Amino acid sequence: MNGAVVASPAPTGNAIIHLSNVTKSFGSVRALGGVEFRVSRGECLGLVGHNGAGKSTLMHMLAGTLRPTSGTISLDGADLKGYTVALAQQAGIRCVFQELSLCPNLSVTENTRMMHRHTGGFGWRRRFGNLIRMQLDAIFPDHGISADAIISDLSIGRRQMVEIARAFTVPNTRLVILDEPTSSLDANTASQLLGFVRRFIGDGGSVVLISHILGEILENCDRIIVMRDGQVSVDAPADSFDRSRLVQAMGSAHARTRESLASSTDRAQGPVMVRARPKFQRDETAVVAREGEVIGLAGFSGHGQTEILVEVFEAAGRRTTRTEAASSVALVAGDRQRDGVFPLWSIAQNITVRSLAALRQGPLLSPDRELAMATLWKTRIGIRTPDLNNPILSLSGGNQQKALFARALGSDARIVVMDDPMRGVDIGTKMDVYDLIRSEAAEGRTFLWYTTELEELENCDHIYVFRHGRIVADFAQGDLSEQQLIDASFREAT
Numbered sequence: 001m002n003g004a005v006v007a008s009p010a011p012t013g014n015a016i017i018h019l020s021n022v023t024k025s026f027g028s029v030r031a032l033g034g035v036e037f038r039v040s041r042g043e044c045l046g047l048v049g050h051n052g053a054g055k056s057t058l059m060h061m062l063a064g065t066l067r068p069t070s071g072t073i074s075l076d077g078a079d080l081k082g083y084t085v086a087l088a089q090q091a092g093i094r095c096v097f098q099e100l101s102l103c104p105n106l107s108v109t110e111n112t113r114m115m116h117r118h119t120g121g122f123g124w125r126r127r128f129g130n131l132i133r134m135q136l137d138a139i140f141p142d143h144g145i146s147a148d149a150i151i152s153d154l155s156i157g158r159r160q161m162v163e164i165a166r167a168f169t170v171p172n173t174r175l176v177i178l179d180e181p182t183s184s185l186d187a188n189t190a191s192q193l194l195g196f197v198r199r200f201i202g203d204g205g206s207v208v209l210i211s212h213i214l215g216e217i218l219e220n221c222d223r224i225i226v227m228r229d230g231q232v233s234v235d236a237p238a239d240s241f242d243r244s245r246l247v248q249a250m251g252s253a254h255a256r257t258r259e260s261l262a263s264s265t266d267r268a269q270g271p272v273m274v275r276a277r278p279k280f281q282r283d284e285t286a287v288v289a290r291e292g293e294v295i296g297l298a299g300f301s302g303h304g305q306t307e308i309l310v311e312v313f314e315a316a317g318r319r320t321t322r323t324e325a326a327s328s329v330a331l332v333a334g335d336r337q338r339d340g341v342f343p344l345w346s347i348a349q350n351i352t353v354r355s356l357a358a359l360r361q362g363p364l365l366s367p368d369r370e371l372a373m374a375t376l377w378k379t380r381i382g383i384r385t386p387d388l389n390n391p392i393l394s395l396s397g398g399n400q401q402k403a404l405f406a407r408a409l410g411s412d413a414r415i416v417v418m419d420d421p422m423r424g425v426d427i428g429t430k431m432d433v434y435d436l437i438r439s440e441a442a443e444g445r446t447f448l449w450y451t452t453e454l455e456e457l458e459n460c461d462h463i464y465v466f467r468h469g470r471i472v473a474d475f476a477q478g479d480l481s482e483q484q485l486i487d488a489s490f491r492e493a494t
């Protein structure tokens with residue numbers, strides 16, 4: 001097992017699926033280098049590892065959407081020559097991948113119907129509408145999603161909820177792979193999902209849970225597999241881990257624990273760079289960001305935080321009735337699939353697109369300058385790729401997100417707005433990015449940062465909590481506890 005540490009593995013006779021000595025290469029990139037992996041009945045298996053460690057590639061093998069370059073796959077103890085998507089589905093294996101697979105121009109009901117190819121007939125719309133509604137109710141009470149809603153009209157969090165609920169609508173489902181299922185969910189919705197996962201396991205189901213939020217893994221899994229550079233580095237019962245052992249096993253240079261990076265200097269005297277009053281605000285309260293401040297936006301997702309960031313982005317260098325941005329603005333999109341990456345462009349082009357003016361040589365763009373800028377950011381932010389001219393989609397999800405950070409931080413924008421930007425970014429990189437944000441803020445850059453992760457708010461100088469499109473509370477750094485944030489998130493504006 002390639003030097004992996006294995007502690008009291010569950011009996012293999014109980015395995016639903018077993019991958020043995022599996023390798024996978026994409027051209028010169030060896031994504032998996034001889035992996036041993038199994039999932040047993042009735043277990044919640046946590047899968048963690050740095051960005052690009054090979055987790056999603058391994059899950060694609062389980063789903064049958066990728067074939068191993070070498071190695072074997074056995075299902076319920078039987079070795080299979082040609083493992084396919086159809087076989088995986090027949091065996092009750094469902095996958096919810098990081099990059100969501102819903103059809104954006106179809107409704108929630110129609111997308112549910114697609115999971116049930118062999119059933120249809122008269123009245124299918126009502127039947128599948130009821131089915132997805134029931135499943136959403138079971139997992140996310142108070143979800144507020146209509147079965148008739150068109151997917152492209154839903155926020156990324158709600159799309160993620162539909163994608164998850166849809167996977168559980170198929171009757172024979174017995175193993176569900178959840179690849180960073182909570183990355184776009186707020187804390188309340190995430191805990192509803194994890195509660196449901198535990199009930200599903202209690203009823204004999206199995207789940208593979210991939211997450212960079214290590215607390216979720218430690219609290220909800222029975223066994224944890226840590227991947228590192230395409231190999232399993234540790235496979236052990238969850239109760240043999242704590243957070244620091246997990247971080248260490250991932251090979252992160254950043255075993256440091258939570259630490260606030262918020263500024264200790266008082267920036268209250270600097271010039272105002274951003275003033276933004278939400279559209280539905282009934283009083284004069286506004287988000288105010290001074291030069292060099294890192295301002296956090298919090299509250300449950302879909303409560304107006306993204307809208308205010310977009311308004312600031314659009315107001316760059318201008319002043320409107322409600323929004324003022326004193327300088328140029330760069331945006332780090334949270335919904336990278338829809339608003340972030342240019343899918344047909346290279347990694348280098350995706351990084352440099354916000355800085356074209358600075359990369360010109362005469363009237364033309366200089367490829368050398370473009371590559372030099374991309375290379376600088378590849379090193380600064382640790383983008384894992386053998387070649388920056390490769391397509392952006394050849395990167396793992398977390399590495400794509402790093403490229404979006406590089407695009408914004410590498411630009412000359414004085415204001416950076418970030419819409420839940422750490423989606424899928426591993427713990428080591430997060431720590432690097434926190435440091436980067438803090439040092440850029442010390443140089444006078446201003447940040448507006450919407451995040452669904454409480455831990456990240458500790459990096460902010462001031463925090464505004466949103467509810468139903470309005471600011472309902474604001475806290476100076478150090479004044480905010482978890483309970484206060486939850487209470488404020490439920491508070492109605494007066």
Ligand SMILES: Nc1ncnc2c1ncn2[C@@H]1O[C@H](COP(=O)(O)OP(=O)(O)OP(=O)(O)O)[C@@H](O)[C@H]1O
Binds near residue numbers: 031050051399
């Ligand atoms: N289609 C592809 N073409 C080329 N390389 C790929 C492709 N898919 C994955 N890779 C490479 O395989 C490696 C493993 O990627 P994978 O997506 O499995 O990582 P991961 O552990 O899921 O990362 P993350 O936490 O960022 O999602 C990476 O180096 C990635 O760039």
